[in-house]
Amino acid sequence: MIKPTINTQALYVMCTVAVAFAVGWPAELWPAEAPESSPAFGSKHVTVHHVKGLVGPSVQIDDEGMISATWVEEDKDTRTILFSRSKTQGGPLGAPVSVNQPGESPYYRQEAPALIVRGQDAFVTWSATHPKMTPDKPFSGELRLSRSTDGGRSFGPSTLVNDDGQVIQHTFDALNLAPDGVLHLAWIDGREGKKEPGTFVARSIDQGRTITKNFKVDDNTCVCCRTSIATSADGLVYVAWRKIFDGNIRETVVARSADGGMTFSAPVVVGNDRWVYQACPHRPASLGVDRMGRLYVAWYTEGADETPAIYLASSDDQGKTFSEKKQLNRSKGTFPDHPQMAVDPHGRVIVIWEEQSPVRREIVMSHSLDRGNSFSQPRKLNEKHGQTPTIGVNQQGTVVMGWKEHAMPAHRLVVQTMQLPGVSVAEAEIRTNGP
Amino acid sequence: MDRSRLRRMTCAVVVAACVGLSVFGAPLYGAPSAAGDPFGALGVTRMSGDVPAVAFDLKALDGAPLDSQHLAGKVVVLNFWATWCGPCKEEMPSLARLQSQFDRGQVRVVTVTADMQPNGIKQFLDHLGITLPVLFDEDQELSRLFTVRGLPTTVLIGQDGHALGRAIGPRAWDSQESIALVRHVLDRQP
Numbered sequence: 310m311i312k313p314t315i316n317t318q319a320l321y322v323m324c325t326v327a328v329a330f331a332v333g334w335p336a337e338l339w340p341a342e343a344p345e346s347s348p349a350f351g352s353k354h355v356t357v358h359h360v361k362g363l364v365g366p367s368v369q370i371d372d373e374g375m376i377s378a379t380w381v382e383e384d385k386d387t388r389t390i391l392f393s394r395s396k397t398q399g400g401p402l403g404a405p406v407s408v409n410q411p412g413e414s415p416y417y418r419q420e421a422p423a424l425i426v427r428g429q430d431a432f433v434t435w436s437a438t439h440p441k442m443t444p445d446k447p448f449s450g451e452l453r454l455s456r457s458t459d460g461g462r463s464f465g466p467s468t469l470v471n472d473d474g475q476v477i478q479h480t481f482d483a484l485n486l487a488p489d490g491v492l493h494l495a496w497i498d499g500r501e502g503k504k505e506p507g508t509f510v511a512r513s514i515d516q517g518r519t520i521t522k523n524f525k526v527d528d529n530t531c532v533c534c535r536t537s538i539a540t541s542a543d544g545l546v547y548v549a550w551r552k553i554f555d556g557n558i559r560e561t562v563v564a565r566s567a568d569g570g571m572t573f574s575a576p577v578v579v580g581n582d583r584w585v586y587q588a589c590p591h592r593p594a595s596l597g598v599d600r601m602g603r604l605y606v607a608w609y610t611e612g613a614d615e616t617p618a619i620y621l622a623s624s625d626d627q628g629k630t631f632s633e634k635k636q637l638n639r640s641k642g643t644f645p646d647h648p649q650m651a652v653d654p655h656g657r658v659i660v661i662w663e664e665q666s667p668v669r670r671e672i673v674m675s676h677s678l679d680r681g682n683s684f685s686q687p688r689k690l691n692e693k694h695g696q697t698p699t700i701g702v703n704q705q706g707t708v709v710m711g712w713k714e715h716a717m718p719a720h721r722l723v724v725q726t727m728q729l730p731g732v733s734v735a736e737a738e739i740r741t742n743g744p
Numbered sequence: 745m746d747r748s749r750l751r752r753m754t755c756a757v758v759v760a761a762c763v764g765l766s767v768f769g770a771p772l773y774g775a776p777s778a779a780g781d782p783f784g785a786l787g788v789t790r791m792s793g794d795v796p797a798v799a800f801d802l803k804a805l806d807g808a809p810l811d812s813q814h815l816a817g818k819v820v821v822l823n824f825w826a827t828w829c830g831p832c833k834e835e836m837p838s839l840a841r842l843q844s845q846f847d848r849g850q851v852r853v854v855t856v857t858a859d860m861q862p863n864g865i866k867q868f869l870d871h872l873g874i875t876l877p878v879l880f881d882e883d884q885e886l887s888r889l890f891t892v893r894g895l896p897t898t899v900l901i902g903q904d905g906h907a908l909g910r911a912i913g914p915r916a917w918d919s920q921e922s923i924a925l926v927r928h929v930l931d932r933q934p
Contacts, residue, residue: 362860362882417859417860419826419859444867444870444871447827447863447865447868448827448833448861478828481828532830532831533895587912587913587914588831588895588913589830589894590893591829591894644893670888696884715883
């Protein structure tokens with residue numbers, strides 16, 4: 310519980326500032342949009358969870374419009390990875406089922422499980438408490454992959470992803486299912502015992518039954534910024550993470566694979582942010598690819614001037630070079646945080662993130678219909694204090710957005726769909742400029 | 745406006761003022777301290793010290809609540825950390841050694857985590873022989889109010905309850921510079 314300690318004079322001044330934030334901020338942030346470019350929002354579906362802790366969610370939407378979500382709950386020292394799927398388009402979520410089996414002990418962490426749903430297959434990666442954990446290595450975990458083949462009604466025993474056997478952390482994972490059915494995984498792994506861990510990858514070519522040999526993509530990975538994976542229609546695999554360069558410079562980088570994830574290029578710096586930071590930012594990048602092969606990257610940085618910002622950049626040459634970065638957050642009164650992005654085949658881009666001020670914790674989204682060239686005004690989504698936003702989109706441009714709200718004494722998971730406006734602008738640009 | 749909302753707003757603005765956020769768009773962490781002073785020697789950013797730090801009442805590792813009122817009149821080294829944060833774990837022994845240099849009646853090193861890993865944290869501290877208090881900031885509310893945006897972050901609070909300095913990233917808390925800084929704060933006239 311947090312308690313204020315303040316004298317009367319200071320209270321007057323501070324309340325004046327607070328009221329200015331509370332009254333003046335929304336009008337500046339969210340002007341009305343033109344109707345023809347306005348997305349159509351579905352209903353918000355809220356589930357209330359009376360548990361001690363909740364992490365997540367991760368969300369997906371399939372081409373029939375069914376929503377899936379996964380998250381972690383902790384209650385009475387028991388942790389459970391849960392999965393839920395809607396029975397109707399746009400929600401609400403159905404009754405949750407346990408992803409982990411009895412005897413599989415999830416390791417509580419600050420990240421939601423990663424989730425991919427394709428047809429009746431649902432894949433979830435999560436961190437399990439290491440079975441060989443010892444008192445001198447108390448925070449060790451295995452990376453596990455769970456699979457459902459019945460649309461999420463049940464999950465089988467999980468498969469071990471990391472092949473090193475070491476009693477260390479294997480976490481901050483990402484998951485993607487390529488068009489050819491190969492499942493790609495990435496995570497952060499300190500198996501080599503170096504001061505900084507590395508970014509590791511593996512694949513499954515048999516729908517998650519077995520995992521290929523792990524290999525390292527690169528060294529000097531920022532230890533706590535989650536990895537991200539995207540795959541393209543032309544068979545490329547992209548992995549993003551935050552890399553530490555000399556002088557503690559933290560840059561979002563992307564490596565690509567042209568051979569289905571068997572080898573990766575050297576990483577390419579996306580934004581050249583020059584952010585010097587000697588701590589753990591704990592803020593991942595997010596990747597997406599449209600059907601023309603444009604790669605999009607959204608990320609958080611404080612740059613050389615220590616100013617928090619969310620940026621987007623794109624690449625039309627398979628991640629070899631990137632466009633000038635475009636700042637997405639516009640508010641002068643809040644700090645942006647934790648961006649997540651989804652890209653549909655037509656190049657419609659949706660970014661969701663937090664806007665924080667001393668008195669607010671909002672979830673906002675902004676979309677682009679022209680392949681990232683311009684973005685709508687950020688729009689507020691949440692009602693209570695919102696955090697950990699997440700997003701998915703299907704082939705038809707139907708978006709699902711999810712986040713957590715804290716409403717003492719319970720946690721709320723909120724999901725909401727949104728239908729993006731037509732693709733004429735994006736398609737016109739493709740016709741004019743080519744893919 | 746209901747009382748709880750007023751309380752939240754007031755509380756939040758107190759912290760905002762403490763950490764120098766009154767002008768958004770400016771560098772997040774304020775200007776670095778000048779070299780040659782005890783703050784600058786340890787790379788600790790000075791804070792205004794004009795406004796009281798936020799009060800708190802959080803559950804500790806042993807299950808008992810710790811109310812910041814019990815820290816009144818002491819210099820407090822408030823360290824925010826997480827189990828997945830390597831630099832946080834590396835600096836923890838030096839925080840314990842810093843505590844050992846001072847009377848707990850005068851200086852308290854207190855750690856705060858959003859991780860719900862009480863058993864693992866207990867094993868970790870026991871293994872290292874560390875007895876520092878660990879408070880659980882389950883919903884990261886205290887972290888947010890202190891504008892903790894990276895880990896580890898350590899806030900130095902004076903005897904008058906005012907936040908005086910902030911270190912982002914690990915430090916050698918048992919170094920001469922660190923001990924000198926705490927002594928400097930201890931000798932400061934509120």
